[in-house]
Amino acid sequence: MIELIVALGAGLISFLSPCVLPLIPGYISYISGSSINELVEKKNINLFPILLFTVGFSIVFIIFGAASTYLGKILLQNSYELRIFAGSIIILLSLHIIGIINIKLLNYEKRIQTNFNSNIYSPIMIGMAFAFGWTPCIGPILGSILVLAATEESLNKGILLLFSYSLGLAVPFILSGYLIQKFLIFSKNFKKNIHLVSKIGGIILLITGILILTNQLQALGYYLLNIFPFLQNFG
Secondary structure, X not given: OHHHHHHHHHHHHHHOOOOOHHHHHHHHHHHHOOOHHHHHHOOOOOOHHHHHHHHHHHHHHHHHHHHHHHHHHHXXXXXXXXXXXXXXXXXXXXXXXXXXXXXXXXXXXXXXXXXXXXXXXXXXXXXXXXHHHOOOOHHHHHHXXXXXXXXXXXXXXXXXXXXXXXXXXXXXXXXXXXXXXXXXXXXXXXXXXXXXXXXXXXXXXXXXHHHHHOXXXXXXXXXXXXXXXXXXXXX
């Protein structure tokens, strides 16, 4: 299913975005209750709080997806107008990500401060705060996926779409905690390419928006299923 692949890739692009990637070590340190130096020296890192953190932001994103799909179903009687609107919004957001246009509203950033307590609920709450609070980089990308969810026919598909997005963001986050030493080296070397990755993500979303606008997204999906039949297992 082409939408799930796009959503998964969007989650990964969100992870690699300029206002998420540099903060990953800090989040891991904060969630685990250890300094970066302590994390580097540890042979075994407790991944459970990190996993709970990803559960937290996934819950919020999936709720957003379900709400978007529900709203889209209400507007389904105007499906042509909804498709045109969805494609146009995704194109607009992708142009902002690429840097062709600048939507000032999307440059607003709000960080939610939390007091960490070492219990099972704290990492989840911090993860939910992450989902609500960081808007400048993941906002346009997430917004595009939410608009895509609004065009889905069923609530389950909308939930699955945002689950796929969350997975694209969660898996590298968990791996970063597990391989913190290697991640710090990767993060330092990757900074020079971070804006290039954002632009590539924007181009992918731009193509997706154009396909939705021209009603060709499903046609592309059927074409890919003919080439890669195993993709039917993900739809």
